[in-house]
Amino acid sequence: MATIFLAATCAVPSNLTISALGSVGRPTTLIALVALIWWVLHHVQRTTPTPESRRPLRIALAVFLAAAAASYAIAMLHGLPDKESSPADAGLIRLCAWAGICLLIHDGIRTRQDLITVMRRVVLIGTFTASLGLLQFVTGNSWVDSITIPGMTATADFSNIDVRAGYVRAAGMAAHPLEYGVVLTSSFPMALTLALTDKNKNWLTRWLPVAAITLASVLSVSRSALIAVAIAFVVLIPVWSKATRRRAYLAISGLLLLMSFITPGMLGTLRGLFTVGADDSSITSRTNGYSTAFGMLANNPIIGRGFGTFLPEYVIVDNQYLGLLVELGVVGLLLFIALIVTGLSCALRSRVYAADDTMRQVSQAVLASVAAIAATFGFFDGLSFPMAAAMLFFMLGVAGALWRITQEEQGDSLKLQRPARSQKFKSWAPFYRKGLQRDAIT
Template sequence: MTATTASADSAARTRALLEASALPRPHRADGATVGVVFAVVLMIVPARLVYRGLSFAITPAESIGLFALLWWLCAHFTSTLGAAKGRTLVRSAVFVHAASLLATYAYATAGPLPRDEVELADHMLVTAFAMIGVVLLVVDGVRGRDRLDLVLKTVAVMGAVLGVIGAVQFLLKFDPTKYMVLPGLRYTQEELFILERNGLSRVAATTGHPIEFAVMCAMILPIALHFAFQARERGAPALRWWVCAGLIGAGMVFSVSRSAFVGLAGAAVVLLAGWPRMRRLLAAGAVLVFLGAVKLVVPGVLGAIIALFTNISNDSSLRWRTMDYAAATTEIGRHPWLGRGLGTWYAPKYLVFDNQYILTTVETGIIGVLAFAGLFAAGIWSALRARRLLADPASRDLGLTLAACLVVPLIGAATFDLRAYAVITGLSFLLVGAAGALLREARAARAASPGGPAARAGEGGLSRAAAPAPPSTTPPPGPAR
């Protein structure tokens, strides 16, 4: 009997040691997994690559967005896919945006439209719902801070990879995207990802245009800085995140775009308003070191960027942006509420509006542009609301960071036609969903906290549902006769 007991104890100890030394089990696939795959494909596959053999152009990232929409629909018919349920502001804003697009599509196709514009309206509606699927996937499918951090860390790392590609394009005048064509894909345009401006190269990395690349870098930079500061404050290795931030900043500089710096200035206002004094000083020092490095490596870039602002009165691109206001006013007057149709105003058939708000008003009307801007406003409000509800400093800083990130496309949409570019659109919608997911987690944490609603319901040792019934005032029945 004693030997048997000793043998069982020995086996139990061996089992415990093996379990302790085993590698951690991988997390089951969930919404965060799909979000990571979407971020990698969106940013690493060149933006002009689409599937071969389809009747309309669709990118690999957009196909993942359509899968995300299907996943979200299935998740809300079951309870086994791990999706969160319940209304949030971001979800409501997404539904309003989707309803406005459907209303515009119905209005536009009910009247006479040229065949080419009908086909473009069909295509744009499909791609728009792919991006809606991304928002819904993240806001309902990414559960927990560690899973949300995984998605955002992937975005930061991919931004650094694009920074490396942009640096190779700028410094070596070599475009590696020519060799990044995957089987089954084709280029929609054969133009290079390197342009020229005032004698300097403007690079786009894998995105569709240098402006898109620049604004995308300005969006991602606060995320890399968030993880760098958090690692430093925890005493964890932070060099990798500082390197990521430096590469993302270099990509923004090498794109030589005014829109990125305007958007980054808006993000900086949000960050500086919420950062502690020591972090502001550290950030200022990091900026000076970065600018000094750029001055040494590429002396003419900073001067060209400064000239974009000092010579703004003589900038032909700015004059081109303002000369089409009369045509926009006329077209908006014809279809003021629902617009002429999503995707139906396109170059070279019509004038190009280098302003997404004007273009959205022309295509989807006043209702559509309010729904579009409201989506970003809902994301910013959700991030700031989460910051207010959360007690953990790292989570509070993430809320501030996401709000700053979403200010960039909100400003950038006024300087170029943002929705015409797939990478910046996909990233913007992904971050809107991240803000909604953070607010959902903040509310769940607050409800479960000692002073939250769940705790208050259980004060006195019993919840309201489990509380004893009050004593009855009805007299007991008399003896049976």
């Protein structure tokens, strides 16, 4: 089911939808709704409880959804304009769908091997996306607008390739280059970690995805993609040996040198993306909408105006966190951030409690992936794009599954207890010292 969801998300053009179902007619949304139904039926029939310590992400997700539902109910009680009521309904359905795939991944990945398999599928879909993007960059052609699926209609034209500073901004199957960048940045840590740890595969099979995803990220001519890849790289570094770090620095230098020969002027263009300042229209369009957004927030600062009701025709802020602040208020934004932090915490704690170096590397890769996606949401309204939203909740589910698997592998000895306040540090300190000792040995 995870593989089918990834294929529907990233290997089907993002503009294709079942027109009769409107904005919820995208294949990725429908499959995620099936995942939610499956998850609910499973838990209705199960007879054994789940330990509380193994489900922090499920609790964080439930609280966030409750806040979104409360915002929706209050908005409907006060009354919404006709043009906002339908997006509010669709927004609530999309939230349920994303929760469905997150929960199915969270509870459905049962073993370490299942987790590694899902990571390989993420790398595979990231490699496909990167390869298509490189083809678009080289040829200047979308190659996607000619794809048709019976029963589905196109909601946007993919033939218009975006160009920045004279270079084509590839989008793969995505509706926008920023969404394309999210897929690359979420799969990059997985590809790099599997290349370092999966020694059973041959060298070319392990490192070709890393090369394709890295090159596509750099040639995307996107600030957010470059920042996200840099964040992922920085998060991965602490678990590497000194020799691996040196090889990584040499590989980066070689990549930059190769780019200077293949695409002369690209390095200067990339440097200009970060030095152009207020002269960049993409920056001014973001900052100009802030005053309007905060003005709309003043009407409903606590619970917001309802998810999906902050329409692009009002103002485009290109900041998902600011958009959630308007739609779900202070409460909803804080709970969404708490959900992301919970996912990061699950991955970080899994690294501390991991039984071996492979699981430590995998935990750090999941941590890097979630952190990179969360960073990109500060540069565009990611929940309005199906690929970006799907990858975020997919990786949150992976983080929750990773934490549960780590605990199950360790057994009862590492079950979290609630020690007295005076004894809390003493009970936690040995585990952190154990993790530090393993790092030193590694």
